[in-house]
Amino acid sequence: MEDCLFCKIINGDIPSDKVYEDEMVYAFRDIAPQAPHHIVIIPKLHFASANEVTSENSGYIARIFEVIPKIAKELGFAENGYRVVNNCGEDGLQTVKHLHFHLMGGRKFEWPAG
Numbered sequence: 001m002e003d004c005l006f007c008k009i010i011n012g013d014i015p016s017d018k019v020y021e022d023e024m025v026y027a028f029r030d031i032a033p034q035a036p037h038h039i040v041i042i043p044k045l046h047f048a049s050a051n052e053v054t055s056e057n058s059g060y061i062a063r064i065f066e067v068i069p070k071i072a073k074e075l076g077f078a079e080n081g082y083r084v085v086n087n088c089g090e091d092g093l094q095t096v097k098h099l100h101f102h103l104m105g106g107r108k109f110e111w112p113a114g
Contacts, residue, residue, distance in 0.1 A: 004046055004096075004097065004098050005096050005098070006026075006040075006042050006046075006096055006098035006100060007046055007098060009026070009028065009042075010026050010042070010044055016028035016029070017029040019039050019071060019075075020039075020041075020067060020070070020071055022063075022067070023044070024043060024044055024045075024059070024060055024063045025041060025042070025043060025044065025060070025063050025064055025067050026041075026042050026044055027039050027040065027041040027042070027067065027071060027103075028040055030102065033104075034102075034104055035083075035104035035105060035106050035107050035109075036077075036105070036106030036107055037072075037075050037077055037082075037103070037104065037105045037106040038102065038103070038104045039071055039075075039102070039103040039104075040100050040101070040102060040103075041064050041067065041068065041071070041100065041101045041102075041103055042098060042099065042100045042101075043057075043060035043061070043063075043064065043099060044060075045057060045060050046098055047098075047099050048097045048098065048099065049088045049089055049094060049097065049099055050086055050088040050099060051088060051089065052099070053099070061099075064101055068084060068101070068103055071103060072103065072105055075105070075106075077105030077106050078105075080105070081105070082103060082104060082105035083102075083103075083104045083105070083109050084101055084102070084103055084104075085101065085102040085104070086099075086100070086101050086102075087102075
């Protein structure tokens, strides 16, 4: 998508602090972190939200969840735990219309989340 912020990051048109990249996934540090480690993980295939996950594209989601523990281990917060968040749609507070997950660690989270 030409006007998608995350597609522009994947293509290198907008700089990011890359943490991980492979043929299916791109991960970078969030510009407004909510935890000491706050990584945004996106599929390289554009789809707007979790509502567009199908049997044809779900391999990208599986790959993201294979990458999450690798990133957490590499950054040193896997053992103590972390949070993975996906915001879907307007009521879910999704701000970028490209499916993405927030990986956050390095601090203790509270429940219920605010």
